[in-house]
Amino acid sequence: AQSVTQPDIHITVSEGASLELRCNYSYGATPYLFWYVQSPGQGLQLLLKYFSGDTLVQGIKGFEAEFKRSQSSFNLRKPSVHWSDAAEYFCAVGLRNSGNTPLVFGKGTRLSVIA
């Protein structure tokens, strides 16, 4: 069965500092990969996705993620964090070639931003 691991439950960074959130997946082939963000009391907003092609994908709000097949990883990065980035971040995977499939989510990483 597919699984997604986000090893960091909670991360605190200073405003303006860089950020990297880790995501590893377990699956026999390369799945579709997603990062979503959830602000307190809000729904899930898609940050970015990887289907194929360039392994460095750009998303909204200045985020990017890099797919590394050899490491089964899809880490999320941002060069300079803003206070408004404080939220919960979820990595998710979906099966390929099976026609609209349910997502498997990691447990999430809560990001706190300090001044």
Added chain:
Amino acid sequence: DSGVTQTPKHLITATGQRVTLRCSPRSGDLSVYWYQQSLDQGLQFLIQYYNGEERAKGNILERFSAQQFPDLHSELNLSSLELGDSALYFCASSSNRGDETQYFGPGTRLLVL
């Protein structure tokens, strides 16, 4: 705004009761997914419908059921509610046209007392 709408936003009910959560997918999307988010289980897939038919089933309890109507909106029915059913219930939709991206609604927060 993802284009997916869910009603109600909040629901408070008692144990043993039955509730219905409603979801309208993005215009043109044929697939609807239901997820449950709880503190202990995280985000878990419940069930998927595609163009009115059940496509996939996840960790959905027998007390829960869903359907998708001809206009493509979906309803999730939760019955014989227990305290442990308190959670945030999300609906998501996707186009089923080569783009597997799921867009999520704002969720329905259910509190069972």
